[in-house]
Amino acid sequence: MKLRLIQALALLLATISGARIAAAQALPTAAQPLQLSAFGAASGVFTGFGGGKNFSIPAGGDLGLPVWQGMRPVVDIPGTYPLDRGLVVAEKDAMGGLRVNFLLGRRIHPYGDFLYGRGEMDFRLVYIFGNKIYEVTTTWVYSPGAGFDYDFTDHLSLKVDAQLEHWGEEPTTKGRVYTSVGTVGLVYRFNFRNRNGMQ
Numbered sequence: 001m002k003l004r005l006i007q008a009l010a011l012l013l014a015t016i017s018g019a020r021i022a023a024a025q026a027l028p029t030a031a032q033p034l035q036l037s038a039f040g041a042a043s044g045v046f047t048g049f050g051g052g053k054n055f056s057i058p059a060g061g062d063l064g065l066p067v068w069q070g071m072r073p074v075v076d077i078p079g080t081y082p083l084d085r086g087l088v089v090a091e092k093d094a095m096g097g098l099r100v101n102f103l104l105g106r107r108i109h110p111y112g113d114f115l116y117g118r119g120e121m122d123f124r125l126v127y128i129f130g131n132k133i134y135e136v137t138t139t140w141v142y143s144p145g146a147g148f149d150y151d152f153t154d155h156l157s158l159k160v161d162a163q164l165e166h167w168g169e170e171p172t173t174k175g176r177v178y179t180s181v182g183t184v185g186l187v188y189r190f191n192f193r194n195r196n197g198m199q
Helices: 002-023
Strands: 035-046 053-064 071-084 089-102 108-129 132-151 156-168 176-190
Touching: 035 071, 035 156, 053 089, 053 176, 071 108, 089 132, 108 156, 132 176
Parallel strands: none
Antiparallel strands: 035 053, 035 176, 053 071, 071 089, 089 108, 108 132, 132 156, 156 176
16 A cells, blocks of 8 residues: 555656646756745654654645745745654644755755654553553654755656654653654645736
């Protein structure tokens, strides 16, 4: 099921990309004043709870702002859902934040980001802490991270990303949990049109 989902996502993005490229010639990525994109990916998640692991599907959208001094600030809105919930705890979240892309070359764009939002931990077995029983907890999450996009075309890119999520107010002796997330996926960019209808 996991493999079929990833293959379907890749096929969909490749089909959209091919249709758009055939329809019109795009401006170079760095030349666009605004840049709207969507992404889908697969993530390995180390939950930080009892060695728990998830296989998750992150997806979301980005709005790239005008380039300044070789950098593009990006408003980033991702969400993550656990496809394989593991044996200990399943984590899902919805966040938003700011990313800065460094336009060092024509194809590769390293970046750093900071995300903030809400997350939910669903314990696979009853979890007891401090004489209380927990099945699900919900809390604020913040996440610094880094990664890079590698452009295949002006529309389609490979994304490689790493995040360190800080989950607060969790039922642990320290009151927090650190989750490590590694992600590989695809990004599709939609080009804005100017007043003359050209891209």
